[in-house]
Amino acid sequence: MALPFTTQIVDIALDERSYPILIGPGLLDSPAAFDRGSASGGTSALIVTNTTVGPLYADRLARVLAQRHSQVRQLALPDGEQYKTWESLNQIFDELLGHGADRKTTLYALGGGVVGDMTGFAAACYMRGVPFVQVPTTLLAQVDSSVGGKTAINHPLGKNMVGAFYQPQAVVCDLDVLKTLPPREMSAGLAEVIKYGPIADMALFEWIEAHIDALRAGDPAALAHAVRRSCEIKAHVVGQDEREAGLRAILNFGHTFGHAVEAGMGYGAWLHGEGVGAGMVMAAELSRELGLVDAAFVDRLRRLIERAGLPVRGAVIDAADNAGRYLELMRVDKKAEGGEIRFVVIDGPGSAAVRAAPDELVRQVIDRCCAA
C-alpha cells in the first residue's frame, strides 16, 4: 500500500541510524506510514500514550499496527510534565516484562513531548535497546521533540537530566491530529516553530509573522509548511551534530531560562513551550545586553511570541531572591561547564551562538523580564 499522496518526507541523515520523518494528513490510518516500525521483524508492539491522547487515537493506531505485529498492547500514562519521572518509566518496564516482551518488541510513542521522551528512553534502556517509532500528536512534538533522538526523564533538580541519545526508526506526524489540539498546546508548539527563525532562518520568521493567525486557527496548509520547515532545519542541525558536541546546542535557544521557569514553578505548571516563549525573550534581551542584536529585533521577537499566545515575561519563582533562584537552577543546565552557565544567544538575526555571560548582567535581564 502507498502513502497518502500528500505525504512529505524529511530524512534525518545519521548513517546506519538514519530515518524518515513522514508529515501529512491521514497517516494514522495508513499502514504504509509504519513500514519502518516492523523492519526489526518483531512480532510484538506496545503503544505508549497518555490518558488524554489514548482515548482519541490509540485504538486507531492499534488497528493499523495489527497488520504488522501479531500482538499490539497499549499503556496509557498520566498526562503532564510532572509525570515525566522514573515512576512512569518503570510502568513501561513493568508492562513490557509483565507480558514477556522480547528484544525485538517495537515501542510506539503516541502523544506529546512527555510521552515521546519517556517512551524513547524506555526503548533505549529496555534490554539495552529495542526499536521505537515516534507518533507525535502535539505541534511541539511534531516540530521539535520527536525528532533527533533526545530522550529523557526529569529529576527534581533539573529537567531532562537522565536520558539517552537514541534514534527512532521513524517519526510519523499526522497533521490531522492537530485539529483536536487545545489552543494552549497549539501556542506552546508555536514557541518551538518561532525558535527556528532567530537561530537559523529569518525567512521562516517572516513567514510565521505573516501566518501566525492562520497557524493558531489550525489552518492545514500553514501547519503543513510550519512542520515541514521546522523538521528540515532540525534535521540539518542534528545531522551535523547528533550528540550535541557543538552546533546542536543552538536548538536550545530560550530553553536555559525556560527550564528554570518550568523547574522553579514545579513541573506541569507552565507548559514547556510557554517556558520557551518567555525564555526566548529573556535570551534575546541578554543578547541585546551583550551588544549582539538591537532593541528593534528583541521587540519584533517579543511581539511575535505574544501574538502566538505565549507569555513574554518569566515567572517569579522565588519571592526573596528571584534572580538568584534562576541562576541556581540554570547552573545545572546541561550546557553549563565548571559551574559557568552557557547561554544560547542571537548574534545577529538568523544566527545563534553559545556563550557565557556575567552573573550581574543575567540578573538584570531576569529582574527586567519577570512579571512582578
Added chain:
Amino acid sequence: MALPFTTQIVDIALDERSYPILIGPGLLDSPAAFDRGSASGGTSALIVTNTTVGPLYADRLARVLAQRHSQVRQLALPDGEQYKTWESLNQIFDELLGHGADRKTTLYALGGGVVGDMTGFAAACYMRGVPFVQVPTTLLAQVDSSVGGKTAINHPLGKNMVGAFYQPQAVVCDLDVLKTLPPREMSAGLAEVIKYGPIADMALFEWIEAHIDALRAGDPAALAHAVRRSCEIKAHVVGQDEREAGLRAILNFGHTFGHAVEAGMGYGAWLHGEGVGAGMVMAAELSRELGLVDAAFVDRLRRLIERAGLPVRGAVIDAADNAGRYLELMRVDKKAEGGEIRFVVIDGPGSAAVRAAPDELVRQVIDRCCAA
C-alpha cells in the same frame, strides 16, 4: 609518568569507542594508569564504590585522581546484587546534581560487577552521557563484567533488564586488590574464567585445570594470566559484536540458568558467579541431551567447577513446580525471542552456539541438576 613495567594492555577495538584494559599490580597508585579518564578535559570526578570496597581503596584512588581532577568526590553504595536497583542508581544522580556535576564529569566505578554495572549505566544516562572508567576490584569484574560496555540495573522480574551498551574510557585492573578478595568472591570470579574454556579456548581450560589451586590461593602470576587471557577472549568477541546481535551471546554460557537461580532465590542470596557455576553444569547437561557433547565432557567441566569452590547443582527455587519456575524466569531472558528461550550450548569442546530446546528436555535437565 610511566606505567609500572609489569602492566599488560589488552585493547578493545571499537572504532572511536576503542579503549585499553590495563592489567597489573600497583595500578591503583599509578597516575599514568588513569590517563584516559581525563581525556575529556573535565575537572570534576566522582568515585562510585560500595561500603565494603570504599574503606579499603577509595582514598587511594582519590589521591591519584587528584592529580587529574580539581574536584574528586566519593559515593559509597550498599554492597550486594539486591541493591542493583533504580534506588541506588538515583543516589548517583542525586550526588551528581546536588554538587553541580556537569557533562564533562568523569565517573570512576571502584568495586565489583554491581558497582560497575550501575556506575556505567549512570554514566550512560546522566545528562545523556558522561565519561566513565572501570576500576574493577573483584576477579569477576576484572575478567568479565567491567569489559565490553554492558551496563544495567535489575528489575524484580529479571536481571539486567534495564540498561545500556556504553563503553568506558578505560578499564584499570589492579591485580593487588585481589589479595583482599574473600574466598567466596574469588570462586565466583573463577566461574567466569572457566566459562571462556568451553565456549572458546580449551587450551585455557586445560591451563585452569592445572592451576586451579594456585588461582584459588591468589597466586599473582596465575591470576595475571587468567585475567589477561579472559580479557583477550572477551575483547575479541566484543570487537566483533558490540551490541550482541549474534556472536556475543556465547559469553552468556551458563547465564540463562544462572540468572533464573539468582532471581528465583532473591538477588544477593547466590553470588552471580555461583549462579553461573551451577548454570554452566546445567547448560552442559542440556548440550549432552541435545547430542552435542558427551558425558565425559560434562563430567570434566563439573569437576573443574567443583574444584573452583562453586556449586554444581542448581537451587530449588519453587518447591511445587521447580522446573516450571525456572522456565518462567528464563522466558524473560534477553536472548528469548517470541517466548522461546534460546540457550547457549556447547557444540563440541571450545565451541558454543545459541539454540532453542524442547521444554520437556529442559525440565528433565533442571530436575536432574537441582539439589533436593
